Amino acid sequence: MYRIGIGYDIHKLIEGRDLIIGGIKITHEKGLLGHSDADVLIHALIDAMLGALALDDIGTLFPDTDPKYKNIDSTILLKHVFELVKQHGYKIVNIDSNIIAQAPKMMPYIPKMKEILCKILNVSADDMSIKAKTKEKLDAVGQNLAIEANAVVMLEKI
């Protein structure tokens, strides 16, 4: 039996924050604003996994009013959600995702992101896709005010 889930996230880009995407620090003059480390890709992945299981979403599971999650490394949240996937008797078949940012260029960082995420989620590199897009200078993302991510996850009952 298969289940599919979709995830989306957006965070505002501001000065004075580290830019953390896909579990790695990216060199940039701005970072993403959020209660956690604001890892937009991991948050989209988490919501895709929770959505596939029809569970509560990331904001309900890890409320931004809880001081416990302040500046938390999102890979910790991802590991927790992957445990939920396993507890429900599923494994990940494959993942597809987009990071949508006008700047900086994501491409050089994608192999390392894949390595980190594949290890946490127990999938091979062949089953993990991370694509980098821009917004062609349109809207808030295109104006360098925010970064977005989408993710789709397919689960299979073990």
Ligand SMILES: [Zn+2]
């Ligand atoms: Zn988020």
